[in-house]
Amino acid sequence: MWTSITMRGRAAIAGVIVATLLASTIGVEKQTAHASAPTIYVIGYETQNPFWQAEKRGAEQAGKDFGVNVIYQAPAVASTAGMEQLARAAIAAKPQGLAIDYTDRGMEKVTLDALQAGISVVLYNNNRFENTGAPGSATTNPLITGLAYSGQNEHNSGAVLARAFLTYLKAGAKVLIMNPFPQAFVLTLRYQGLQRVLAPAGIKTTLIPGGADEGNNMSLIGAYLQAHPDTAGVIGLGDPAANPAATYIMRHHLKVPVAAFDVDSEALHLIQAGALTVALNQQPWLQSYHAVQNLAFKIKYGLTPVNVDTGTLIVDKSNVGNLVNVIQSGRG
Amino acid sequence: MDTLRLLGRKIVRARELGPLVGLVVMLSIFQAINPLFFTPNEMTGLTTIAASVGIVGVGVTFLMIAGEFDLSVGAMYALTPIVMGKLLTTFGWNEWLSFAAAMLLAVAIGFLNGLVTLRLGIPSFITTLGTLFIVNGMNLLLTSGQQVEYYGTSTLFPILGGQLGSSPFYAALIWMVVITAVFWFVLERTRYGNWTFAAGGRGGIARAVGVPVTRVKNINFCITAALAGFAGCTEFGYLGSVSSGQGTQMELYAIVVAVVGGTSLFGITGTIIGTFIGALLLGTLETGLVLIGAPGSLYTSLIGLILIIAVIINVRLDRLYTLRMRRAPK
Numbered sequence: 001m002w003t004s005i006t007m008r009g010r011a012a013i014a015g016v017i018v019a020t021l022l023a024s025t026i027g028v029e030k031q032t033a034h035a036s037a038p039t040i041y042v043i044g045y046e047t048q049n050p051f052w053q054a055e056k057r058g059a060e061q062a063g064k065d066f067g068v069n070v071i072y073q074a075p076a077v078a079s080t081a082g083m084e085q086l087a088r089a090a091i092a093a094k095p096q097g098l099a100i101d102y103t104d105r106g107m108e109k110v111t112l113d114a115l116q117a118g119i120s121v122v123l124y125n126n127n128r129f130e131n132t133g134a135p136g137s138a139t140t141n142p143l144i145t146g147l148a149y150s151g152q153n154e155h156n157s158g159a160v161l162a163r164a165f166l167t168y169l170k171a172g173a174k175v176l177i178m179n180p181f182p183q184a185f186v187l188t189l190r191y192q193g194l195q196r197v198l199a200p201a202g203i204k205t206t207l208i209p210g211g212a213d214e215g216n217n218m219s220l221i222g223a224y225l226q227a228h229p230d231t232a233g234v235i236g237l238g239d240p241a242a243n244p245a246a247t248y249i250m251r252h253h254l255k256v257p258v259a260a261f262d263v264d265s266e267a268l269h270l271i272q273a274g275a276l277t278v279a280l281n282q283q284p285w286l287q288s289y290h291a292v293q294n295l296a297f298k299i300k301y302g303l304t305p306v307n308v309d310t311g312t313l314i315v316d317k318s319n320v321g322n323l324v325n326v327i328q329s330g331r332g
Numbered sequence: 333m334d335t336l337r338l339l340g341r342k343i344v345r346a347r348e349l350g351p352l353v354g355l356v357v358m359l360s361i362f363q364a365i366n367p368l369f370f371t372p373n374e375m376t377g378l379t380t381i382a383a384s385v386g387i388v389g390v391g392v393t394f395l396m397i398a399g400e401f402d403l404s405v406g407a408m409y410a411l412t413p414i415v416m417g418k419l420l421t422t423f424g425w426n427e428w429l430s431f432a433a434a435m436l437l438a439v440a441i442g443f444l445n446g447l448v449t450l451r452l453g454i455p456s457f458i459t460t461l462g463t464l465f466i467v468n469g470m471n472l473l474l475t476s477g478q479q480v481e482y483y484g485t486s487t488l489f490p491i492l493g494g495q496l497g498s499s500p501f502y503a504a505l506i507w508m509v510v511i512t513a514v515f516w517f518v519l520e521r522t523r524y525g526n527w528t529f530a531a532g533g534r535g536g537i538a539r540a541v542g543v544p545v546t547r548v549k550n551i552n553f554c555i556t557a558a559l560a561g562f563a564g565c566t567e568f569g570y571l572g573s574v575s576s577g578q579g580t581q582m583e584l585y586a587i588v589v590a591v592v593g594g595t596s597l598f599g600i601t602g603t604i605i606g607t608f609i610g611a612l613l614l615g616t617l618e619t620g621l622v623l624i625g626a627p628g629s630l631y632t633s634l635i636g637l638i639l640i641i642a643v644i645i646n647v648r649l650d651r652l653y654t655l656r657m658r659r660a661p662k
Contacts, residue, residue, distance in 0.1 A: 039625075041622075047628060047629050069625075071625045072628070073622055073628040074628055075628075076581070076628075076629070076631070076632050077577065077580040077581055078577060079575065079577050079578055079580065080479070080571065080573065080575065080578075081384075081567060081571060081578055084571065085377055085380060085381050085618065085619075086618075086622055086628070088373055088376055088377040088380070088619075089373075089374060089377040089378075089618070089619040089622035089623055090622055091373040092368055092369075092371050092372075092373035092374030092377060092619070092622075092623055093366070093368060093622065093623045093625070094368055104479045104481065104573050104575075105481060105483060105572060105573060106479070106481075106571035106572060106573040108572075109571075113373070117373070179477065181577075182472045182477045182576065183471075183472070183475075183477060183575050183576040183577030183580075184477065184577070185477060185478055185479050185575065187477065188476065188477035188478050191477075209472060
């Protein structure tokens with residue numbers, strides 16, 4: 001019978017078998033929590049960044065601690081469109097809870113659809129309710145603005161870090177700022193927050209774009225510092241920007257203070273070594289942890305989710321010791 | 333009976349059969365694992381993803397059949413709606429004029445891609461790689477890292493990306509179906525389609541029989557850029573916002589859906605319907621994995637695996653078919 005089937009037919013059948021085998025190896029992710037436990041989807045901004053890996057760990061730990069099944073999903077490349085698609089697919093799975101990173105109004109419809117589907121929703125890491133530019137473009141829907149949020153205010157965090165960094169700068173100093181993800185609006189907000197404090201203090205800033213590759217960013221920063229030896233400070237708007245800057249400065253024995261947003265284990269080491277001067281820790285692990293906690297308490301006990309400010313903690317050499325164990329264990 | 337046999341043979345020989353079978357199997361498996369697969373929200377997600385990559389994929393397929401590549405489609409996917417949004421919100425232009433101007437820009441960039449590739453003899457892979465970087469830079473320059481948003485009253489946005497009544501489907505899906513139908517007709521039923529196939533082969537021979545190879549390829553570059561830009565505008569209509577990061581890696585996904593759908597990397601061979609199926613397959617895979625709770629990172633790995641399998645199958649089929657044709661009695 002096999003020989004009576006055409007070549008194309010045989011190939012099609014082979015393709016079916018392969019596809020079936022392939023699909024069957026995917027399986028369903030093993031439920032390490034209780035089989036009948038509520039399911040919570042957590043939608044992140046991207047998969048590849050250490051910051052977002054901390055968010056993923058926080059969510060998953062909360063799942064274990066509170067007895068809920070947590071499924072973390074994020075697009076491979078950071079984008080609102082990617083998150084929206086994943087959130088929509090998550091709604092189709094009819095989970096009991098959904099944690100959303102509300103980066104901009106593009107997430108509005110899917111958030112409302114989740115609420116309409118009877119899914120409990122909280123926001124974390126981002127709750128972009130402030131006006132984004134065009135008049136009237138901010139989300140004012142009370143169904144969304146009333147949702148609990150665990151995270152930090154990006155614009156304000158820029159101002160907080162700038163105030164801390166100013167103590168290391170003289171008036172008229174020139175500061176390099178690197179944005180590793182120019183398409184990430186939250187980093188633009190941090191930049192605006194920095195400028196709010198630095199500009200009136202007479203600090204001149206230069207903004208350069210970077211990328212996701214730490215080595216590449218180090219080359220860019222190194223090239224800039226060589227061309228501008230009067231640079232008095234470097235600020236990284238996100239990871240990886242300040243870490244490669246601090247590494248370069250340490251290797252070349254320069255006396256240039258560096259400030260960072262987001263503290264990971266590498267940043268801890270650089271702070272202890274004195275290469276990274278000051279950092280702002282928004283505690284990504286805690287953001288998603290509290291998001292899942294909020295949802296777990298609501299689903300299981302009917303409690304109302306609460307807002308959690310995960311902090312604008314300034315970390316420097318004087319208090320870094322407190323954070324070492326926390327961040328190195330992946331809970332930073 | 334003979335008619336049925338001929339029909340059966342035609343179906344089995346169709347390049348679309350493989351991806352179609354793959355799609356049916358994938359749909360069946362996901363539905364079997366989680367019966368919530370065929371629900372409105374899932375269908376919204378699946379078709380939205382499929383429409384975005386499918387519209388871009390149709391353009392890329394058309395160009396690949398003609399023997400060229402365009403790696404700048406991902407950047408065009410963002411640039412066109414960014415320009416449209418900027419003209420609308422910053423300069424207060426009429427939305428239709430903004431859209432038209434942005435689309436003209438897309439066509440112009442496609443034309444430049446063709447000009448550099450065909451007149452200067454630079455491989456299209458390199459030309460459009462350069463364009464990718466240039467346009468990405470333009471996107472960052474225009475947006476300064478911020479979203480471009482528009483949530484005001486509009487007659488155009490619902491047409492581009494609005495919901496179709498109370499159904500789970502959005503306008504982008506209709507656009508994908510229409511564009512697929514139109515380009516299938518052009519490719520399979522018109523002289524221009526024949527020219528496109530011929531241009532993908534040996535250019536000298538095609539020119540010798542009167543095919544305007546350079547003109548055909550240039551037009552196809554324009555079509556590819558225009559469709560990429562249009563797809564970006566449908567997403568703008570759907571979300572109301574666009575950022576410079578939108579469309580990142582879209583060029584790779586578009587090539588994947590074209591190849592999975594049966595289009596050859598070496599030109600001459602391809603099918604618009606296959607690309608349509610490939611796009612649905614990609615949308616099914618992404619939403620299905622989320623539905624069954626599989627790790628999100630698995631999606632990217634599986635796309636790579638499916639791509640390799642699809643190419644192996646297509647190459648084998650081409651060789652076997654050529655062998656059978658040579659051996660067939662005259």
